[in-house]
Amino acid sequence: MSDNKENTPMVNTGEYFTSGNLAVAEGSLAAGCKFFGGYPITPSSEVAEHMSIKLPQIKGHFVQFEDEIASIASILGASWGGWKSMTATSGPGYSLMLENIGLGIMTETPCVIVNVQRGGPSTGLPTLVGQQDIQQARWGSHGDYEIIALSPNSVQECFDLAIAAFNLAEEYRVPVTILMDETIGHMSEKLVIPDKEEIEIVNRKKPTDEAKDHLPYKADEDLIPPMAVAGEGYNVITTGLTHDERGYPVLDADTQKVLITRLLDKIRKNKDKIIKLEEYMLDDAEFVIISFGISSRAAKGAVNLARKKGLKAGYLRLITIWPFPDEKIAQLSEKVKAIFITEINSGQVTREVQRAVEGKSKVHGLFKLGGAIHTPTEIVEEIERRIK
Amino acid sequence: MSDRIEIRFAGFGGQGIALMGRLVGEVISLHEKGKHSVMTQSYGPESRGGASSCDVVIDTQIIDYPKATEFDYFVVMSEEAYHKYIPRLKEGGIIFVEENLVTLDDQSKKASKIYKIPATEIAETLGSRLYANIAMLGFVCANTDLFSDEDFITVMKAKVRARFIEKNLVAFEKGKNHK
Numbered sequence: 361m362s363d364n365k366e367n368t369p370m371v372n373t374g375e376y377f378t379s380g381n382l383a384v385a386e387g388s389l390a391a392g393c394k395f396f397g398g399y400p401i402t403p404s405s406e407v408a409e410h411m412s413i414k415l416p417q418i419k420g421h422f423v424q425f426e427d428e429i430a431s432i433a434s435i436l437g438a439s440w441g442g443w444k445s446m447t448a449t450s451g452p453g454y455s456l457m458l459e460n461i462g463l464g465i466m467t468e469t470p471c472v473i474v475n476v477q478r479g480g481p482s483t484g485l486p487t488l489v490g491q492q493d494i495q496q497a498r499w500g501s502h503g504d505y506e507i508i509a510l511s512p513n514s515v516q517e518c519f520d521l522a523i524a525a526f527n528l529a530e531e532y533r534v535p536v537t538i539l540m541d542e543t544i545g546h547m548s549e550k551l552v553i554p555d556k557e558e559i560e561i562v563n564r565k566k567p568t569d570e571a572k573d574h575l576p577y578k579a580d581e582d583l584i585p586p587m588a589v590a591g592e593g594y595n596v597i598t599t600g601l602t603h604d605e606r607g608y609p610v611l612d613a614d615t616q617k618v619l620i621t622r623l624l625d626k627i628r629k630n631k632d633k634i635i636k637l638e639e640y641m642l643d644d645a646e647f648v649i650i651s652f653g654i655s656s657r658a659a660k661g662a663v664n665l666a667r668k669k670g671l672k673a674g675y676l677r678l679i680t681i682w683p684f685p686d687e688k689i690a691q692l693s694e695k696v697k698a699i700f701i702t703e704i705n706s707g708q709v710t711r712e713v714q715r716a717v718e719g720k721s722k723v724h725g726l727f728k729l730g731g732a733i734h735t736p737t738e739i740v741e742e743i744e745r746r747i748k
Numbered sequence: 749m750s751d752r753i754e755i756r757f758a759g760f761g762g763q764g765i766a767l768m769g770r771l772v773g774e775v776i777s778l779h780e781k782g783k784h785s786v787m788t789q790s791y792g793p794e795s796r797g798g799a800s801s802c803d804v805v806i807d808t809q810i811i812d813y814p815k816a817t818e819f820d821y822f823v824v825m826s827e828e829a830y831h832k833y834i835p836r837l838k839e840g841g842i843i844f845v846e847e848n849l850v851t852l853d854d855q856s857k858k859a860s861k862i863y864k865i866p867a868t869e870i871a872e873t874l875g876s877r878l879y880a881n882i883a884m885l886g887f888v889c890a891n892t893d894l895f896s897d898e899d900f901i902t903v904m905k906a907k908v909r910a911r912f913i914e915k916n917l918v919a920f921e922k923g924k925n926h927k
């Protein structure tokens with residue numbers, strides 16, 4: 361939708377004391393989201409509730425579907441209709457969405473999926489915290505692909521990363537997942553919403569060629585094809601099958617190689633631009649805690665506590681979880697004695713760190729299995745025990 | 749240095765425990781200069797009864813760990829919640845207790861100060877025990893330096909449903925004046 365009047369972000373500029381779930385919804389609106397298709401599920405329901413109140417006020421659309429399969433399908437369709445679109449769910453719903461997230465990857469459809477994680481597997485712990493969908497976000501759909509996933513650790517960052525998620529989805533034409541968790545979703549903190557002029561918005565590239573010559577999957581040099589919207593005069597064609605630049609199914613190894621290589625490379629070659637990290641006290645650190653989401657709040661507390669005890673601890677937070685910051689972690693591993701990972705699962709990020717480190721430093725996972733978050737004290741005690 | 753203060757509010761579902769935390773958190777976060785606050789709550793089917801609790805953490809620095817671990821203040825409105833959480837009161841911490849709903853035992857002796865109020869009884873004189881949480885907050889406001897009454901009233905007026913504001917204001921005053 362090129363008419364900017366319709367896309368004008370609705371921003372409630374000012375200071376609020378509010379929850380992560382409301383902040384991610386407000387951030388999505390500020391990013392220009394005009395369509396929410398979803399099936400409410402604890403602990404994400406407040407996102408849907410807030411969008412159901414706000415979207416009709418700005419001529420946007422909120423649809424509650426019969427399930428998560430329909431919900432994710434609807435946001436892909438809405439995106440091809442020109443609306444920035446999103447859904448919000450939790451583990452069980454995310455599982456149902458995975459097939460169509462693959463369709464979104466193959467059809468290069470910008471959209472945002474919020475997953476407020478709870479303890480799993482299955483229905484697990486509906487009302488309690490988890491961080492167990494990290495690998496699912498990376499590999500859950502079948503086939504070979506690259507994906508973008510972000511993980512906020514504060515109410516403010518839920519707002520900020522919602523905008524970042526829409527911008528990344530539009531820029532790279534890929535579904536972007538925001539991996540929140542129950543504690544971040546329900547926690548209240550100060551949220552500052554800046555003036556809309558201060559918010560940077562990225563919109564998908566539009567084709568500029570003649571409609572009759574247009575090849576919908578012919579990428580520019582940046583490996584990303586401009587995206588026409590249905591109704592603008594260009595041919596719009598989408599298929600989950602392997603396709604050529606025309607968007608026609610061509611089912612052979614050569615076409616597959618060209619297409620999949622480009623889908624992988626458009627993310628891989630831009631890793632440095634996509635990946636965002638927070639570093640704290642790393643300069644002289646002998647021990648590093650790597651963390652993300654709510655676990656990182658305990659990890660940072662643990663670093664402060666460890667420093668008081670004379671332990672040279674530092675901290676690296678993954679704001680972007682996928683793509684994974686292999687190079688940064690490899691560099692760290694060469695100068696520190698040990699790396700610790702705090703996460704509320706049995707080692708999903710630890711596995712990635714081990715891969716990146718290639719045995720160059722010791723790697724210890726400090727795990728909770730869902731339902732509770734680490735405390736800084738228990739992290740420090742565990743570090744002391746393991747470095748003895 | 750950190751000036752971290754941890755408050756645990758606890759009672760049973762339906763008493764408006766989470767609202768207490770949200771109000772206090774907002775007053776401090778948006779109205780008390782130079783202070784940050786985070787509110788976290790136990791989340792589950794508590795509005796149908798059972799134990800309910802929430803934490804407000806206050807600091808002059810950005811708050812890393814958002815939950816209370818050793819409470820500086822323990823605001824308790826049910827017996828069950830008292831027994832569940834009293835072990836985590838800091839040595840020398842302060843207790844605010846709904847005196848008709850909680851029987852204190854020896855564990856409360858580590859508190860440096862115990863403030864008692866019949867918050868539910870006060871609320872009932874206003875027609876509903878629903879106002880007990882606000883009466884308790886008036887009592888907390890009067891006996892601590894945590895937040896000012898004016899700021900609290902500003903926030904409460906904006907957050908509480910219009911038809912409940914007037915009675916809540918009276919409940920807050922009564923709590924504040926309780927000796």
